[in-house]
Amino acid sequence: MAGFFDKSNTVAKPGFNRWMVPPAALCIHLCIGQVYAFSVFKIPLTQVIGVTESANGDWSQATLAWIFSLAIAALGLAAAFGGQWLERVGPRKAMALAAACFGGGFIISAFGVWTHQIWLIYLGYGVIGGIGLGIGYISPVSTLIKWFPDRPGLATGMAIMGFGGGAMIGSPLATSLMAFFSGPESVGVGSTFVAMGIIYFVFMMIGALIVRIPAKDWKPEGFDPERDGKRDKMITNHHVHVNQAMKTPQFYFIWLVLFMNVTAGIALLEQASPMAQEMVGTSAAAAAGFVGVLSIFNMAGRFFWASTSDYIGRKMTYVIFFVLGMLLYAAVPTVAASGNIVLFVLACCIIVSMYGGGFATVPAYLRDIFGTMHVGAIHGRLLTAWAAAGVVGPVLLNQLREGRIEAGVAPADAYTTTLYIMVLLLAAGLVSNLLVRPVADKHHYRGDPSNPE
Amino acid sequence: MNTEATSAATTPTWQIAALWAMVTIPALWGFCETLVKALRLFTG
Numbered sequence: 001m002a003g004f005f006d007k008s009n010t011v012a013k014p015g016f017n018r019w020m021v022p023p024a025a026l027c028i029h030l031c032i033g034q035v036y037a038f039s040v041f042k043i044p045l046t047q048v049i050g051v052t053e054s055a056n057g058d059w060s061q062a063t064l065a066w067i068f069s070l071a072i073a074a075l076g077l078a079a080a081f082g083g084q085w086l087e088r089v090g091p092r093k094a095m096a097l098a099a100a101c102f103g104g105g106f107i108i109s110a111f112g113v114w115t116h117q118i119w120l121i122y123l124g125y126g127v128i129g130g131i132g133l134g135i136g137y138i139s140p141v142s143t144l145i146k147w148f149p150d151r152p153g154l155a156t157g158m159a160i161m162g163f164g165g166g167a168m169i170g171s172p173l174a175t176s177l178m179a180f181f182s183g184p185e186s187v188g189v190g191s192t193f194v195a196m197g198i199i200y201f202v203f204m205m206i207g208a209l210i211v212r213i214p215a216k217d218w219k220p221e222g223f224d225p226e227r228d229g230k231r232d233k234m235i236t237n238h239h240v241h242v243n244q245a246m247k248t249p250q251f252y253f254i255w256l257v258l259f260m261n262v263t264a265g266i267a268l269l270e271q272a273s274p275m276a277q278e279m280v281g282t283s284a285a286a287a288a289g290f291v292g293v294l295s296i297f298n299m300a301g302r303f304f305w306a307s308t309s310d311y312i313g314r315k316m317t318y319v320i321f322f323v324l325g326m327l328l329y330a331a332v333p334t335v336a337a338s339g340n341i342v343l344f345v346l347a348c349c350i351i352v353s354m355y356g357g358g359f360a361t362v363p364a365y366l367r368d369i370f371g372t373m374h375v376g377a378i379h380g381r382l383l384t385a386w387a388a389a390g391v392v393g394p395v396l397l398n399q400l401r402e403g404r405i406e407a408g409v410a411p412a413d414a415y416t417t418t419l420y421i422m423v424l425l426l427a428a429g430l431v432s433n434l435l436v437r438p439v440a441d442k443h444h445y446r447g448d449p450s451n452p453e
Numbered sequence: 454m455n456t457e458a459t460s461a462a463t464t465p466t467w468q469i470a471a472l473w474a475m476v477t478i479p480a481l482w483g484f485c486e487t488l489v490k491a492l493r494l495f496t497g
Contacts (some may be wrong), residue, residue: 014462026476160484162476168483210472285494292491296484 005208007090012212018147018220020210025140025159027207028095030201032102032136033166035075036295038068038125040174040448044187046112051187059118060225065409067126074130075137076387083380084242085374087452091143094209094278099135103201105129110193125193136204137163141363142376146214149372150223152364153314157306160360164299165267173199216450234315234367234436238444239371241452248443250369253436257318259385259392264325265355268348269382269402271415278412279336288336289290290345297349298356306355306364314365321354322430326423333416359386369439373449384433396421417437 003009016440047062108124111117140159148155177195205403245251268275272294276287309317328347334342338451362382365377397418404414445452 015467018463019469020464023472023476026480030476030480162480165480165483168487169479170483172486203478206475286496289491289494289496292487296488296491297485367479 001445005089005093005096006245007088007093007213008212010092010213010216011091012218014215016017016212018062018214021140021144021147021212022155022158024095024207024210025144027203027210028098028136028140029159029162030166031134032098032171032202033131033163034174034196034200035071035129035292036164036167036401037066037174038071040171040178041189041192044178044189045113046181047187048116051185057116064376065117067121068381069370070122070126071113071130071133072387072390074127075133076384078131078134079138079380079383080134080168081380082131083138085378086135086139087142087242087377091139091211092208094135094139095204095211098132099141099201099204099208101128101132102136103132103197105132106193106197106200107259110197113190113193115208133346134380134383138209138376138380140211141379142374143195143213144213145363145367145375146372148220150220151307151310153306153350153361154296156363157303157360160306160363161299161302161356163359164295164302164356167295170196222343232313233438235368236371236438238439238441239373239449239452240369240378240439240443241445242374242377242381244443244445245370245374250436250438251382252379253432254362254369255382255385256364256432257429257436258358258382259366259389260425260432261318261321261325261355262386262389263393263396264329264429265352265426266389267397267418267422268351269298269355270394271397272348275336276344277414279333279415280339280341282341290348293345294348294352297353301353301356302360304390306360307343309361309364314368315359315433316364317357317361318433319430321358322426322433325351325426326430329419329426332419333413336412337416369436371445371449373445373452429442 040063042061046054046058046061046386049058082094082180105124105126105128109121110124112120112122112124141156144155144159145152167283174192174196177192178188178439181191181195240248272291273287275285276282277284282290305321328351332344332347337348363379365373366378366382370378400418400421401414404417405411409417
């Protein structure tokens with residue numbers, strides 16, 4: 001059976017249609033995107049003993065917050081260190097591992113709920129599930145890029161849009177299952193974890209079974225990489241080994257590009273609800289709806305911007321993110337002060353679409369600069385920028401805001417300074433992006449790119 | 454060399470359609486749930 005998962009057995013036979021691969025990738029990303037909806041379990045998990053309300057011995061919100069943090073940390077580490085293994089063993093084995101870890105993490109967590117052992121949930125959903133997240137996130141990326149050398153932005157945009165959309169499925173699915181399994185003596189979280197673990201494992205395994213890698217000499221009809229390479233000097237026809245990529249300035253410039261874009265986006269997403277309430281005076285319910293609208297733009301932006309980057313180029317796409325982002329962040333305080341809710345929502349929606357677009361466009365950017373050989377592994381290492389931004393963004397925003405309030409500034413006005421600092425971060429991202437140039441010839445891989453060392 | 458012209462002829466269309474339906478139906482369900490909930494909260 002092990003042979004079935006081997007890379008050599010996943011090479012597509014003549015006649016395989018490449019449009020089978022994006023749904024295989026979506027099988028993975030739509031599942032692992034559930035992590036963004038983990039908050040739906042927060043209240044029920046604080047009532048495992050008390051059922052209708054928190055009782056003595058029930059877990060606190062602070063205790064539960066570690067589950068998500070552990071999962072994101074494990075995601076970052078698994079993506080960074082698992083990328084090279086993924087390139088060696090191929091996408092099917094990696095996807096199967098991701099399915100086993102993500103689904104298995106839910107099952108282990110169910111035992112944690114039933115026995116009320118928090119460490120089992122930390123281990124299950126946090127560590128093991130987080131490894132599944134990291135491997136699952138990067139596993140279809142290089143495969144998609146190899147199948148769609150003519151439209152890499154479109155291909156990776158579809159998959160990474162799935163990650164954004166995963167929460168939209170995970171949240172109502174979890175809510176429905178908890179309603180089904182709950183009763184007078186249980187909040188139903190344990191059974192929901194088991195059901196979701198099985199559903200996600202099966203769905204992800206379907207993706208693993210379907211996925212194929214293209215044959216060595218395959219290319220889409222009418223695609224001429226030599227011609228494309230001459231047309232846009234930012235798209236290389238060479239390959240760079242993942243370890244060599246780490247020695248190029250281009251890797252660190254793109255790392256900063258992603259870091260700045262994500263930091264600014266996370267800072268807004270983190271504070272979207274209180275900002276809407278304090279800056280433009282919406283109700284708490286309307287602010288929650290506003291956050292929902294933002295999540296739709298986050299998802300849609302992933303597909304829209306990544307697809308657009310195939311036509312206007314990756315560098316230009318990030319120039320738009322940073323320049324338009326700077327203008328919008330700078331305009332938000334003025335728009336909010338004018339009380340124009342429609343313009344405020346529109347500005348935030350465009351900002352969040354570019355946050356999602358930054359995630360979805362970066363694999364194609366890496367492919368343009370470093371080639372396809374190790375793009376999955378390089379992408380995995382680059383995702384450390386996401387993890388770093390996940391820590392820096394909210395901390396920076398909260399610290400700055402609290403500092404302003406302590407200095408006597410009104411809560412609604414305290415966001416203004418923070419938003420202007422985001423403009424500076426985006427300016428730094430723009431400079432970093434403009435410094436990205438094609439990789440020097442000395443870094444190019446000299447061996448057989450289909451069988452790298 | 455394998456090209457898309459040959460692949461389109463040999464991979465059954467129903468397989469591609471079924472696979473896309475399998476991922477788009479739950480995604481659309483989630484999208485509609487989120488959109489309706491968001492609009493209801495936002496406008497209500």
